[in-house]
Amino acid sequence: MNHTTKLQAHRPTVARSGAAAAPPPARSAKRRITSTQWAAWAFLAPVTVYLALFYAYPLYRNLDLSLRDYTVRSFVQGDAPFTGLANYRKVFADPTFVPALLHTAVFTAVCLVFQYAIGLALAVFFNQHFRLSATLRALFLVPWLLPLIVSASTWSWMLSSESGVVNAALHAVGIGPVNWLTSPSWSLTSVIIANIWIGVPFNLVVLYSGLQSIPASLYEAAAIDGANAWQRFWRVTFPLLRPVSAITLLLGLVYTLKVFDIIWIMTKGGPADSSTTFATWSYQLGFGNLLPAFGPGAAVGNLLVVAALVFGLVYVRVQRKQGLS
Incomplete structure (x- = not known):
């Protein structure tokens, strides 16, 4: 009876010790994954900024220019009216x-x-x-x-x-x-x-x-x-x-x-x-x-x-x- 009681007394301790020992590796793995992701984004950031500034933004501006009636004044002030595909029709004609x-x-x-x-x-x-x-x-x-x-x-x-x-x-x-x-x-x-x-x-x-x-x-x-x-x-x-x-x-x-x-x-x-x-x-x-x-x-x-x-x-x-x- 004493032997059974001792085993039962030890079981929660083992379970608790096992449960207490398991989380640290999981948290460290999570920290490693997070740091790896941040490192990857850090390496990608210069390329992303370069593409956004010198490719995506000029393409967007060129598309915006083609869809509005820009003059020298409106180009500076930024109040050109939206004309849709009128510029493309003008080009085709x-x-x-x-x-x-x-x-x-x-x-x-x-x-x-x-x-x-x-x-x-x-x-x-x-x-x-x-x-x-x-x-x-x-x-x-x-x-x-x-x-x-x-x-x-x-x-x-x-x-x-x-x-x-x-x-x-x-x-x-x-x-x-x-x-x-x-x-x-x-x-x-x-x-x-x-x-x-x-x-x-x-x-x-x-x-x-x-x-x-x-x-x-x-x-x-x-x-x-x-x-x-x-x-x-x-x-x-x-x-x-x-x-x-x-x-x-x-x-x-x-x-x-x-x-x-x-x-x-x-x-x-x-x-x-x-x-x-x-x-x-x-x-x-x-x-x-x-x-x-x-x-x-x-x-x-x-x-x-x-x-x-x-x-x-x-x-x-x-x-x-x-x-x-």
């Missing part, structure tokens, strides 16, 4: 809209095709690792490293109708001068050539890095199977470069859509709007007149944002399908 849309599409498509094709050809060429390969590769990076204002000014001088070296070279082979920058037939071609020259090094660097990740054993196996150089490129190199090519084309697309410096410095969108794109048109509407049209200019800028967003979503969807397959 403007006679400049269709030419600017066509120029933007042609400029973007031609630049992307030639930048990617030339960059891929140079990447395959430099992948042979011949003597002076690294030196020549570094020289090809010069157009990418130069400030855009320097590159655009250089091309403006080279394509000048009176004193340009391009017309001088054409004259040397018996071809008459071409009004590269002052002719509506050639102005868009001129800015396309300049932008291709600037964008090729980026494609070269990214695609060359992608080539470095392809195992040499695959080329050796293809050569043993009797594949020639073209077949090795088409059956081995090109398929394995698809992920790198996709991101290269997407980044090139986003960059080319918003190209402004080259066109504005070389032609200012002219003559007669022959080289006007959405980027230059948006600037002309918002800042190029004595009476700026902030609302329509912001609307044109938002069209560029939507176009880049659509292509980005298409890229994400394609990548997801490839990952599932």
Whole structure:
């Protein structure tokens, strides 16, 4: 009886001691989780603030500009009336809209095709690792490293109708001068050539890095199977470069859509709007007149944002399908 009583007397003590010993680990774990969460938020805070200040807020302001009738006075005082989609309707009805849309599409498509094709050809060429390969590769990076204002000014001088070296070279082979920058037939071609020259090094660097990740054993196996150089490129190199090519084309697309410096410095969108794109048109509407049209200019800028967003979503969807397959 005494033994049973002792056991019963000890049971609550054990239970109480066990219950008393269990909470400290739970509280310490909770404190560890909380401190870890605070540390994570502390690391995320700079990025969050940066995105909010330099991305989210400008996008919000641009959207607000496009939905209100802003003048210089109302822009300062902040009392612009809400007009809804009136600015977008004004942009779509403007006679400049269709030419600017066509120029933007042609400029973007031609630049992307030639930048990617030339960059891929140079990447395959430099992948042979011949003597002076690294030196020549570094020289090809010069157009990418130069400030855009320097590159655009250089091309403006080279394509000048009176004193340009391009017309001088054409004259040397018996071809008459071409009004590269002052002719509506050639102005868009001129800015396309300049932008291709600037964008090729980026494609070269990214695609060359992608080539470095392809195992040499695959080329050796293809050569043993009797594949020639073209077949090795088409059956081995090109398929394995698809992920790198996709991101290269997407980044090139986003960059080319918003190209402004080259066109504005070389032609200012002219003559007669022959080289006007959405980027230059948006600037002309918002800042190029004595009476700026902030609302329509912001609307044109938002069209560029939507176009880049659509292509980005298409890229994400394609990548997801490839990952599932």
